[in-house]
Amino acid sequence: MFRTHFFLSFTAHFLWFLMFILFYTILYKDINTINGWSYDQSLLLLSVFFLIDTTGFTVFIKNFSTFPEYISEGKLDILLTKPVDSQFMICTRYFSLISLFSLGPALFLFIHQIIKMDLALTPLSIALFCIFFLASLIIYASIWFITNIILFWVIKVEMIHEFFVMFFRFMQFPPDIFGGSLRIFFIGIMPVLFTISVPTQALQGIFEPTSIIALVVAAVISLILSRILWKIGLKKYQSAA
Amino acid sequence: MIISVKNLKKSYEYSEKGAGVMNAMRNLFNREKLYVEAVKGISFEIDEGEFVGFIGKNGAGKTTTLKMLSGILTPASGEVRVLGHIPFHREAKLQKQFALVMGQKNQLWWDLPAIESFILNKAIYEIPEKEFQENLEEMSELLDIKDILNIQVRQLSLGERMKCELVAALLHSPKILFLDEPTIGLDVVSQKKIRDFLRDYNERKKATIILTSHYMEDIRRLCNRVMIIDHGTLIYDGEYRKLQAQHGGQKTVEMTFLEQVARQDLEIFGDIIQYQGSGATITIPREKTAEITAQLLKKLPIDDISIHEKDMEEIIREIFGRR
Numbered sequence: 010m011f012r013t014h015f016f017l018s019f020t021a022h023f024l025w026f027l028m029f030i031l032f033y034t035i036l037y038k039d040i041n042t043i044n045g046w047s048y049d050q051s052l053l054l055l056s057v058f059f060l061i062d063t064t065g066f067t068v069f070i071k072n073f074s075t076f077p078e079y080i081s082e083g084k085l086d087i088l089l090t091k092p093v094d095s096q097f098m099i100c101t102r103y104f105s106l107i108s109l110f111s112l113g114p115a116l117f118l119f120i121h122q123i124i125k126m127d128l129a130l131t132p133l134s135i136a137l138f139c140i141f142f143l144a145s146l147i148i149y150a151s152i153w154f155i156t157n158i159i160l161f162w163v164i165k166v167e168m169i170h171e172f173f174v175m176f177f178r179f180m181q182f183p184p185d186i187f188g189g190s191l192r193i194f195f196i197g198i199m200p201v202l203f204t205i206s207v208p209t210q211a212l213q214g215i216f217e218p219t220s221i222i223a224l225v226v227a228a229v230i231s232l233i234l235s236r237i238l239w240k241i242g243l244k245k246y247q248s249a250a
Numbered sequence: 251m252i253i254s255v256k257n258l259k260k261s262y263e264y265s266e267k268g269a270g271v272m273n274a275m276r277n278l279f280n281r282e283k284l285y286v287e288a289v290k291g292i293s294f295e296i297d298e299g300e301f302v303g304f305i306g307k308n309g310a311g312k313t314t315t316l317k318m319l320s321g322i323l324t325p326a327s328g329e330v331r332v333l334g335h336i337p338f339h340r341e342a343k344l345q346k347q348f349a350l351v352m353g354q355k356n357q358l359w360w361d362l363p364a365i366e367s368f369i370l371n372k373a374i375y376e377i378p379e380k381e382f383q384e385n386l387e388e389m390s391e392l393l394d395i396k397d398i399l400n401i402q403v404r405q406l407s408l409g410e411r412m413k414c415e416l417v418a419a420l421l422h423s424p425k426i427l428f429l430d431e432p433t434i435g436l437d438v439v440s441q442k443k444i445r446d447f448l449r450d451y452n453e454r455k456k457a458t459i460i461l462t463s464h465y466m467e468d469i470r471r472l473c474n475r476v477m478i479i480d481h482g483t484l485i486y487d488g489e490y491r492k493l494q495a496q497h498g499g500q501k502t503v504e505m506t507f508l509e510q511v512a513r514q515d516l517e518i519f520g521d522i523i524q525y526q527g528s529g530a531t532i533t534i535p536r537e538k539t540a541e542i543t544a545q546l547l548k549k550l551p552i553d554d555i556s557i558h559e560k561d562m563e564e565i566i567r568e569i570f571g572r573r
Binding site: 084 | 262313350374
């Protein structure tokens, strides 16, 4: 049963991945760039998106998808009595092996694009990519976590993590295609717009100070906010009879 | 004093919803917030080494009190100190000195053997290897679980699982143990095994144990002090024996006779509960037990006689019935 589950899940992940490559291939069939982003740059962006997404899913999906049970069924009780940081414990308790295997195709596309685009990687660009990648992952995890914290007040909303995933899907597109109120929303309220583009551009030697500052500030603020809201949420926690 | 509670209060928020789809829709947009006071300003102190039983009906506030003592819930008001710490601050220094076992919630990892959860707790509580091995060996022996340590928790029986839960909770030798219905649903053999183990742990380690249970046998055999909570209020706090003496003012005498005895011959000794001619059950004042028993043996053709204390469950029922 576990083996079947493993193969079906991996196949679904892989088809999802192929579908997006196909989407970009069709989109760029008759045009060279979209708001300054070429086909290859968009695929590199997509590969970085999948790297962050699958890393995030590997570490957090099992933990955050069971968050409603922790709150509504009182499963948080025992965790709160342990001499270990409860936020850390609830975020990292489980690990999704299936998602880890999905890193393979993303990593393949990532390396393929670097070679194809003949990117001149330097120790500085690699180091900055790693730092920005980590910052993006912090934003990804913090916003996902904050979305779940709402449960302390509303107690039961199943699949609340889908709400976050829906917004996060916007990260896979070049940020320059968004304008007007959507752009304001994805920078100010749900700061996901620069999370993928900044590390991707670092690999290409493109550094936009405003975007980099926005990414780092968003990472710090979202992490601190997740901590504060977790503490407030715990005071509200009612457990279950 | 190891635990101090002053005027502790806790309320829960809830809402009501009528039956049917229409009410569900109405509830979606117009929900009235209601509050229930689960704990209404209770105060008590507990000393080191005490074995205290919390008694009360469902929803009386026992578990809520335990959850506030262990830092799971934040009190609405009042003061609570455990080993000098405020529990809901959740300091690791305090958390390493107590353990909580809930009969209806498990801390063991469902899909893994119990030994894996023990090893995880060893890391979480930073238990030295030698102490971990000694404690595990000793408790596995006492609870007779050596053969099941490597079996997936999901495959264990309820009794085996609860024994493993106790081991997981006690590996770090806590000074305080909170037990919320640890014997619920267990067969009598497992219940006794766990009771014996808890009594032994309390005596050897001088640990303070607070137990909630609906099984009066647990309370009777383990607790020297009981607290009765009703509707969030502490209505009795004292020795178990005193509670029995205060409320169990009568003893029950069961007799079988060598020949038929008339009802009126029995009425002079006490209140008749059951009468069959060849046997009867009467209640007599507790303080006159020796005197009346002697007279019964002297005046009636008694074949067999037994004297019982008033059952604690009956006493508790009477206390709650009067309120």
